[in-house]
């Protein structure tokens with residue numbers, strides 16, 4: 001991404017309600033946290049905002065996009081000097097990384113897993129996660145729940161479709177310009193792909209910026225199967241950030257896994 005693309009992306013990808021406090025609580029008391037796909041560092045201040053006695057001592061944010069990492073660097077620069085020293089940003093690929101240390105928490109928030117476009121990439125990512133988990137550590141990730149979507153699209157004519165209603169989904173001011181944001185999606189149900197293109201158009205200059213977001217969604221059964229086949233044990237699966245039980249109508253899938261024995265879920 002360019003700097004402008006990263007700024008526009010950051011203004012429109014703000015996370016899900018409740019996810020910031022969820023991850024902050026989940027990481028409280030951990031010595032070390034690794035966030036895969038840290039993006040522009042949205043969650044980093046939250047991870048370090050807890051009481052100093054339970055705040056993580058070290059947070060590493062890993063991402064492959066240099067412009068997003070530069071934005072994350074700005075977010076870190078706004079932290080207190082003490083918190084700032086606890087953060088390291090690393091350019092890397094979540095499918096293949098070796099940071100030479102173990103972590104109490106490895107987190108992959110806000111649909112980051114859906115950026116991995118095939119099962120092989122997910123397997124590679126999960127095996128790296130396993131190698132980086134400290135004994136008793138936890139791997140936590142969340143994605144939008146695809147179960148119902150996948151079931152419904154598979155069984156009707158929308159198994160392949162383009163969505164584009166031509167109206168801006170949102171408008172906002174940035175760099176003294178008003179930007180209208182248009183969304184186009186392409187669904188290919190057979191390969192579980194829902195690729196979305198965001199186009200930002202400046203009303204003043206007519207400048208247009210396009211950011212494609214490719215994603216491969218997965219039903220919860222597949223996510224659980226991939227987690228367990230990587231040798232990780234599922235500790236909990238929630239349907240939202242208030243820790244409600246996951247079900248077919250849940251909006252999200254939040255999975256917590258570790259190295260230890262599986263609990264009844």
Ligand SMILES: C[S@@+](CC[C@H](N)C(=O)[O-])C[C@H]1O[C@@H](n2cnc3c(N)ncnc32)[C@H](O)[C@@H]1O
Nearest residue numbers: 037038039042063064065093094109110112115
């Ligand atoms: C949906 S964003 C989530 C950002 C952040 N975790 C948050 O909660 O706001 C997914 C992030 O994963 C990054 N990403 C995608 N594929 C990656 C890969 N193979 N390795 C590292 N980062 C990747 C993208 O650049 C993007 O910043």
